[in-house]
């Protein structure tokens with residue numbers, strides 16, 4: 001172990017662990033045990049996990065060690081991971097952090113999960129989140145809020161807060177999250193880890209419990225860009241079970257990490273540096289852009305004029321889709337079911353009344369209203385038209401630049417409870433991440449400094465299927481900086 | 491119907507497609523299986539599942555649409571139709587709202603010797619729902635159960651314009667649609683199993699008025715008779731309301747088979763805002779014009795064209811042609827028999843007469859019978875070449891029907907060949923004349939009728955195998971000669 005800088009196994013990144021496993025310097029069982037011990041040590045303070053699958057993890061680690069010994073390993077074989085509880089895991093509770101599915105056990109694996117399992121990754125457990133992915137702070141979990149490892153009085157962001165907090169605190173080398181309006185990037189930013197939301201359709205949505213079907217996407221949360229490349233390699237690609245998954249060939253993401261971005265045309269959208277932004281965030285992101293310029297990028301100021309409409313547009317489209325996606329939870333087939341003396345209709349109403357939390361109900365009602373007869377044209381239809389404009393805005397900008405650099409969120413992690421009474425103030429936290437989902441583009445969150453001791457994330461946005469380019473920009477930046485190596489003292 | 495009102499009816503016909511697998515998953519489409527055995531996470535609407543389009547269902551739909559003279563949309567999409575019901579696993583049905591697969595068609599049908607036309611507004615493809623089972627399984631009579639075997643089975647909805655002017659027209663049109671769908675082989679249209687059903691709407695307006703009156707709706711009917719009775723009842727009920735100066739309320743009415751009456755169905759199942767929006771899990775699909783032409787070229791001859799051809803090509807009566815085209819299989823059977831035997835009218839007589847009788851008694855369809863067109867044409871041939879008489883043939887057919895052996899085999903095995911050898915018959919004729927001197931004398935005395943008795947005696951002696959014409963001739967020669 002002398003050759004390695006990390007003094008504890010749980011501190012290893014996925015790529016480092018992969019190398020040590022392949023070289024037989026460590027075993028997956030040792031690594032998995034170290035991670036499980038780390039979870040036991042910190043999770044009572046951060047609550048990143050809804051379920052810890054210790055026995056299964058040890059079994060999978062043993063299998064992985066056998067595979068490695070047999071020379072039948074791929075890079076993630078034996079590397080432990082956490083999966084957001086919105087992704088179905090065969091035989092393991094998948095709660096979506098909702099009372100509705102508190103005891104629901106899927107009979108199949110989500111495609112992304114199945115692919116990681118095939119590669120021999122080890123499942124440590126399921127990550128806490130905002131109920132059904134609806135929220136920006138993980139305070140909407142029906143079970144408990146997750147706490148930010150940098151300051152346990154603060155939120156980890158959301159909705160993949162449990163995943164970002166776990167990776168940040170060393171309670172998982174990497175995690176799989178989902179991003180509908182910023183749910184990978186924003187918590188990655190708040191927790192000081194690296195997150196990637198791939199192009200819509202790059203990773204299969206099969207087995208991702210739907211929140212907003214036209215926006216949802218699965219992606220990695222990890223220590224750095226190199227890890228994200230490794231993980232994306234395993235989960236990306238066409239899936240015949242998802243009609244919206246893209247047929248395009250998957251490039252070699254690790255090979256794309258050249259460390260060279262000279263000549264890269266990097267756009268900085270002025271709309272992403274609006275009033276009300278934390279001064280510390282502005283300073284850190286500006287410094288990161290300067291750093292990228294120093295590394296050879298050509299910085300250009302650009303404009304995305306429809307940015308201001310993205311939030312309103314998102315809060316019509318996402319709730320509309322969610323109002324249908326969550327209609328299946330009626331207590332008839334699975335999950336929570338209200339038992340009482342009333343008739344069938346009353347049973348269904350009570351099931352939904354008690355099974356869903358307030359934010360979920362708020363969004364279902366918003367969506368049902370936006371779709372209702374007489375309002376459809378003014379809301380849903382109009383929002384779809386605006387969405388087209390947002391997409392066109394990005395398309396125009398990407399004629400001039402290769403990628404965009406911006407903050408992930410205008411703020412850093414805020415105190416628990418600070419925004420729960422004001423939904424709109426909570427929604428504003430995602431104002432710079434939502435437009436990307438509206439346009440179906442890939443984007444990353446890369447640690448780029450601190451504001452008042454709390455991590456700040458740089459957002460990199462690229463055109464359709466430019467994950468390899470974004471990963472290389474992030475990797476090049478991380479080769480030159482140490483922000484991604486900073487760990488909370490928990 | 492009261493003279494002062496005109497009845498206006500429109501039908502929405504639902505036909506389950508007989509594809510091997512369901513519309514959005516790989517489950518088998520099979521009727522009569524144990525509850526919830528033809529299911530998977532997708533058709534049960536489990537969390538995280540996604541629909542994937544069955545391309546065969548699109549092809550089947552296009553076949554149906556072309557059969558109903560519709561235009562095929564070049565660009566079509568699916569939408570979500572939102573409503574809660576325990577048999578609807580996702581809480582929404584994947585259907586088509588503003589861009590249906592096909593539109594602007596028509597169906598011609600016959601009623602009382604007149605050809606009438608109904609315009610078809612649109613045809614769309616959607617998934618079927620499961621089924622509530624009201625059975626006392628646990629000892630609690632208040633509990634209901636859900637069977638999702640039918641969930642996600644492809645369902646075609648054919649929406650007519652309100653062109654029907656009487657319950658009888660509605661039924662005739664509905665039958666015509668059934669016939670066409672069976673012909674293009676996209677649905678088995680089994681009404682008892684619920685794979686072919688309809689919603690009907692009916693309104694009345696003063697004769698001469700162009701405006702439509704307020705309509706009531708009848709849902710989910712799978713019997714011609716029920717729809718007929720229900721529409722007739724509604725027709726009278728609405729006329730009575732209008733006569734009294736009242737207003738018909740737009741609503742869905744329930745039809746009670748036992749009383750033959752309809753009743754209002756005011757419940758929360760009624761007030762629906764389906765909140766349609768485009769299905770984000772499926773991409774809109776384009777139908778290639780060349781593909782449509784390929785399907786059109788492979789389409790079988792439809793019943794109306796076929797009827798016309800049967801009359802023109804084979805010279806059979808219109809009545810026969812209608813009977814023979816009732817099912818595609820029957821028409822195929824006739825077509826082949828007529829061609830093989832070169833005796834269309836004979837073929838028609840046999841199929842409409844003896845063969846239909848046998849099929850009815852056995853309770854089977856022509857395609858399931860052991861008799862083939864080759865058998866029937868052989869039988870016709872045996873009569874024509876005087877191997878057997880028509881009467882013997884009538885006794886041969888049931889054996890063919892029963893055993894599947896060829897008529898020739900049966901004739902040989904049973905020794906039924908007609909005796910056409912003059913010398914063999916001659917000796918029997920001589921014998922009969924000798925044994926029946928009375929009738930023989932009567933004939934000689936000019937009583938023409940007496941010969942019938944003598945022919946009968948010869949036939950009896952030959953167990954019907956003698957060629958009756960030859961017997962007749964020989965008798966005449968002997969008695970007059």
Ligand SMILES: [Zn+2]
Nearest residue numbers: 515517530533
């Ligand atoms: Zn199925």
